[in-house]
Amino acid sequence: MPFTLQLPDEYGYILAVASSTFLLNTYHFFLTGSSRRASGVAYPAPYATDEQVAKNPKALTFNCAQRAHANFIENQPSFLGALAIAGLRFPMTSAVLGATWVFGRLAYAIGYTSSGPKGRLFGFAVSALSDNSLRLMAMYASVMYVMGQ
Template sequence: MAIEVTALRAEHGYVCIVLFLAILVHHLYMAFGVTSARKKYGVKYPLLYASGDDASSKTFNCVQRAHQQSLENFPQFLAVFLVAGIAYPISAAIAGLVYLAGRVVYFAGYSSGEPDKRVRGAFMYFGLLFLYGAVMTMGVKLLLGK
């Protein structure tokens, strides 16, 4: 099957919707979680993390770290998601949803104050690995003229 990128198809709408959901997850849901934790645990701006070894500091730092780690990986996700979405819009959208669901579970687990609970969201990597494979497949097909 040759890759044709001359025009967007209706299926690309799924990519747009998942892109919008990704922004909501990373910049509203998680940011709201950090803002709520700031208020709950009394961590004032401009401090990025709470100082101290008490349970409240640890829990706030877990919430903040969950958001930071997600943001650190957001550009990588966006790049492979959007490129994969050019040739494989429906598959990329499904993989993107898997990744985002994993991110939400990761954030919830980490935000509990027990960092080991973040691994419950590890299934996000199935979505991400699929996107890597789709981008690689697309690249090879383009180079081979298929």
């Protein structure tokens, strides 16, 4: 049986939020790169060693920026999937939750690099709440499509 999918008129908001994550990834790239230069941690080392961190506080900042970026790219694909699926049924709610996730991930990166691991907690809470809401909405939308509704 063929399946025809029509995008809601408001789906452009979903695309705009999804596209904003590409800019956020670029921000992470620059944040990590500038922290690496300031720390003196040479390529190809992915993180500063414990010895480097003990001698140079900027090495810890680099590790935090690197981990924030890694955490972002670990979570971005599933977020984009949930956003795309939930947006088929609930475009405006999904776009708002998606924008909230992007804000949370920005706060996560800024907090982590400026205040260390404890600084990421606010951004984590904001992004986790919005991401889990999107995931539930995506599952609900999927079930509704399977049921033909």
